[in-house]
Amino acid sequence: MATTDIHIHQDVHHHGDGHDHDHDHEHHGGNFWTTYIFSEDHKIIGKQFLITGIFWALLGGSLSVIFRLQLGFPDMNLEWLKPILGGWITPEGKLDPEFYLALVTMHGTIMVFFVLTAGLSGTFSNFLIPLQIGARDMASGFMNMLSYWFFFASSVLMFISLFLETGPAAGGWTVYPPLSALPQAIKGSGLGMTLWLVAMALFIVSSLLGSINYISTVINMRTRGMSFTRLPLTIWAFFFTAIIGILSFPVLFAAALLLIFDRSFGTSFYLSDIYIGGEALAHDGGSPVLFQHLFWFLGHPEVYIVLLPALGISSEIIATNSRKPIFGYKAMIGSMLFIAILSFIVWAHHMFVTGMNPFLGSIFMLLTLIIAVPSAVKIFNYVTTLWKGNIVFTPGMLFSIGLVSFFLTGGITGIFLGNSAIDIQLHDTYFVVAHFHLVMGSASFFGMLAGIYHWFPKMFGRMMNERLGQIHFWITFIGVYMVFFPMHYIGIAGFPRRYYSWTNFETFSGFADLNMLVSLAAILTLAAQFIFLFNFFYSIWRGRLAPANPWNANTLEWTTPRNPGHGNWPGEIPAVYRWPYDYSKPGAKDDFIPQTIPFSETPESNLPHETELIKLESTSGDDIIIQGGKLEGNH
């Protein structure tokens, strides 16, 4: 059947043709509360996640600087922190050792879950999925709103726990029992731990609601022509992230619920043979290693929940700003799929020293090392995309390249740690800290910053200051390496992580100067983030007005008005005719061809198989469908 369309349309694809007047009229008459607070619009929800994420990032970063002061300057008088920390500063002007553990725990929890899971996935999955696949909104706006408010409730509880007299949870972000299960063990395992568990349960609900929505939207709500092989890599990354979330977060929920029963109801899933003050506890027959299995079954996929969105964002930004098609589009998807699958069968590499069977250890070691293959494919593709490109060094691009650098540096140490034999020496040392802060922490954080710089014009209709962005990048990039590179040496020398102080042992006094350098670099890096904060908030209100398509990108979000209203496109949703990476196509007029341009309009640059596509569609010109100027809606 002939399916040649005659579109009589009012310029659906206006790229850079100056639609600059404010399209800000709301399509539904909502008041302040329904528009900005209890909004069901995916763009507002994305921004809510972003602002909350920035708040948590600032808090999490500040906590780390406080404990870095202790590690870098063990003799320093911290009396001046008394107005903020109150009783947690001892009369001698020192940080309370138990509070040090609470700081480490909360830094980890906040950064992994509240910043790099909710702040990253929540922001960009919500904001970009409907815009880039051509949908009016998420599959369920109401569930999406619930997702944010569960996250908010979880945030409030976690925040309250910081102000408890007994302090927040202090058993490490992995909350291993029995330390986390027994209030007698450490003050933080009292009410602080209870709040931690309740907050995390709410967080899991939020994350699942979000993930169900993301998957459902990507599969069912794509615009005409948006086949899976025409999806931007950002969407592929968010899609895999959501699948991993759906499969792994329930397991953390299962683990946390059993821990709640052990703590508050007296069961013994994780507890056995514990003596306190010579008295045996009633708990008998449990196994703490069981918790580790359940926890790391989430915990390892969680690493990729954090990392994949950042990799997707950087794929998009690197292709756009290299003005070249992404190298190996299908290899990128394939490697993300492979990483997602492998992420579920490597969890025990976190447990090599729990006394597990060495044979089992070598199986997990083999599976772990295989992850290097898809990761290397991704790095290779980033570099080959950059190779001989017309690189535009926007702040977003700089941060994306920074991500590739961290991903490589941190990934290589992963090969060391994945070896069950070497892990005996390196386990729980600063080598591990250096490894995961580079490969997952800093890389994902850079992905998040890259995404903010790149999509800020779409979020707020204004541009961020480029110069300040570049200054922010260079200080942060150098700062991060100065913080985490020395930690490799400290770790190989055998320094264990989570220790309050090493001054008691003469052996460990050798690296005092290196620790001081790390702490200074950490302060510098945190300070640089205030440049970003200023740039971000100043530009929301005072930034230069953004053009319709500031980066000359191909994806659909740049076909919306400058400030897209509810429903994203004022008229019909544009259809998609090509993949999103037609940059610098030989023969083309411009160095980019947006996805909304049909092949029939670009005969000069079509490849043979693309010309085939046009012929196939217009074999007989008999039933030409003439559609009116106002086309019927998409649904």
Added chain:
Amino acid sequence: MAVDIKIVEEAKRPLSMNPRKFGLWLFMATVVMLFGAWTSAYIVKRGDMGWSEIILPDLFWVNTGVILISSGTMVWAVRAARRDVAEQLKIAVGITTVLGIAFLIGQLLAFDQMVALHEHFTGGPVSHSFVYVLSGAHGLHVISGVIVLVIALVAALRGRIHRGNMDTLEMCATYWHFLGVLWLYLFVFLLLNK
């Protein structure tokens, strides 16, 4: 407005299904992972030393029968709705709801039987705690299933479920069958791994 006529190739509409139904399947996937985690933990724990064998309450057999019959009446309800036989639909959904509530009461009585067998949630061996966690968490999901059934029942009584409007009933049926199969899995699992 400039009207220009262009002849372009057609953009194919991508494959898609009802997003709500799809969301339900994703939700069921999360429930599978939740119980998958617990039953895996159960197997791991059972391999440890000092595992104390469990005696399952007889009522579990009865309750399994009840929930299986309720799946049957659910099938009947969907068939009745497809044939637009409103009376049968109301009766079938009504019976399913009553059986669902009966299952919940039966599970509570089964807990009593376990207590009588000196199998307590706390204080005893882990194996006993596991039975309470598995059946209790399943019971909570059944409560949500009964709520969905009541919603479907009200919709059926008001005549809002018919051949042209099957979504509510079909989603209700999918979830209810899922809960039945989930219980069957848990029960057989416990029988095989006492």
